[in-house]
Amino acid sequence: NAGVTQTPKFQVLKTGQSMTLQCAQDMNHEYMSWYRQDPGMGLRLIHYSVGAGITDQGEVPNGYNVSRSTTEDFPLRLLSAAPSQTSVYFCASSPTAGDYGYTFGSGTRLTVV
């Protein structure tokens, strides 16, 4: 089925560990982004990409890295996990930036202990 696929769905990390959250879309969308969802705060933009090879920071980028080597994939890397990074992470894509609504993945629930 066409859409945005995120893996894993759940993850528990120890403080200081690193990991990569995977995101892939098969809709040939140019624009991809990562959000984190925390209670009472809505969704906050971590990083985004307007096309392969181009990434930029969002509202809360510290502690996260991204790369976009292909149109389809946009992985999010946690360099050294901290309890403050406990959250639900969503990847989203859109045909282009602008007036289009976004297609969201089903999310990754991350707990850092």
Place this chain on the structure above:
Amino acid sequence: GDSVTQMEGPVTLSEEAFLTINCTYTATGYPSLFWYVQYPGEGLQLLLKATKADDKGSNKGFEATYRKETTSFHLEKGSVQVSDSAVYFCALGFRTTDSWGKLQFGAGTQVVVTP
């Protein structure tokens, strides 16, 4: 700065009741406006959108009108069902050169519909 303010939840309704969720925004320029819905355990789904003043977005019985004069985008549905129980997010889509395509979300409003 730019922001989106939604009414706090949870909003609890009986089936077939009228639903209104208030959303107001502050923004530079003329943003696009969106409503997203999140069902339990799932990602967000686009419910409706409006890209300019006085536009009305509609989908699945939900409606919202882009009101530039009051900077509002209130969501309404005339008769809710139990299946409408979800969290609803109002979002603002930027159109400025340095923020093109970014979304600013409200905190979300949980809606609970009882039989």
